Amino acid sequence: MYRNLLRMLILVIGGCALMAIVSPAMAQDATAPSFDVEITGTYGPFLPPDVSTTGHQSDLLINTLHWFMGVLFVGWGIFFVYCLVKFRQRPGHKADPKPVKAKVSKYAEIVVAVFEAALLVGLSIPVWAEVKEGFPTEEENPQHVRVVAEQFAWNFHYPGPDGVFGRAGPQFIDMASNILGIDPDDEHGADDIVSGELHVVAGRPVIADVTSKDxxxxxxxxxxxxxxxxxxxMRIPVWFNTKDDSAGNYEVACAQLCGNNHYSMRALMVIHATQSDVDAWLESAKPEEFDEDEFD
Ligand SMILES: [Cu+2]
Structure with a gap:
């Protein structure tokens, strides 16, 4: 009996130790294309840095749930081992599989249910409401950008100096010269900027409309x-805001297994310190002078 228990414990502890050693090593080993610039902050087995104005709420929820689950895991684990030992079959005792009726476990279940309900109502729902519904108003001067995903790249569409997005449609797509299918006859599209990089400024809210080509x-x-x-x-709007001191280079990833090269579907997000830095970058990424002859 004790030998089996010991074997089980060694297996569990050994498995956990192996995972703790192997998983960070595997994370380091991923061979996704690297960026030309250095990425700000460190990525490891724990949560990456948080540079958004709302992220601390998600982190609080994640951390609370993990600690709570940890306490439950240890508590129920101890109870499980206690039962194995206490009710085991041994000389003079027969194993008794009948459930035990005890007040302690009933109260423990009630406490767990109340705590989970409090987490849901007090933390999850308000955070969800803010993150999903609390869009910045136009008075808050949000930056608008369109995000178009494709296998296996992110495209960012900026409205250009006129502030208006050009009309776009799949019938205009040309994989060599017009990857987002911006209508060449729409005057608002002539100054639009399409890039594989997301450039924003610290402290200014961003509204991004995300859609996919495939x-x-x-x-x-x-x-x-x-x-x-x-x-x-579908065109789905999302919003975010960055902390005032968050300038740096960060990673945009694809979090949905979308095909063979899913692992390589990443893009650079640059958070600039000032709006003029963003404007300078937009200026440098502007399309060549709109050539009318090309469309004759
Ligand atoms: Cu993808």
């Missing part, structure tokens, strides 16, 4: 605790 992807920016499924045929 399959379902997931727009994920871990440092913003932002994740939104990207569905072909």
């Amino acid at each position: 399959v379902i992807h997931s727009f994920s920016i871990p440092v913003l605790r932002l994740k939104q499924d990207v569905i072909p045929g």
Whole structure:
């Protein structure tokens, strides 16, 4: 009996230790394409840095749930081992599989249920409401950007100096010269900027409309605790805001297994310190002078 218990304990502890050693090593070993610039902050086995104004609430929820589950795991684990020993079959005792009726376990279940309900009503629902519904108003001067996913890249569409997005449609797509299918006859589209990089300014809210050209992807920016499924045929708005001191280079990832090269579907997000830095970058990324002859 004790030998079996010992074997089980060694297996469990050994398995946990192995996972603790192997999983960070595997994370380091991923061979996704690297960026030309250095990524800000460290990524390891724990939560990445949080540079958003709402992320601390998600982190509080994640951390509370993990600690709570840890306490439950240890508590129920101890109770489980106690039962194995206490009710085991041994000389003079027969194993008794009948459930035990005890007040302690009933009260423990009630406490767990109340705590979980409090988490749901007091923490999860308000955070969800703010993150999903608390869009910045136009008075708060949000930056608008369109995000178009495709296998296996992120495209960011900026409205250009006129502030208006050009009309876009699949019939205009040309994979060499017009990957987002911006209507060449729409004057608002002539100054639009399409880039594989997301450039924003610290402290200014961003509203991003996400859509996909092919399959379902997931727009994920871990440092913003932002994740939104990207569905072909749908334009889904998401919003975020960055902390005032968050300038740096960060990663945009795809969080939905979307095909063979899903692992390589990442993009650079640059948070600039000032709006003029963003404007300078937009200026440098502007399309070549709109050539009318090309469309004759
Ligand atoms: Cu993807």
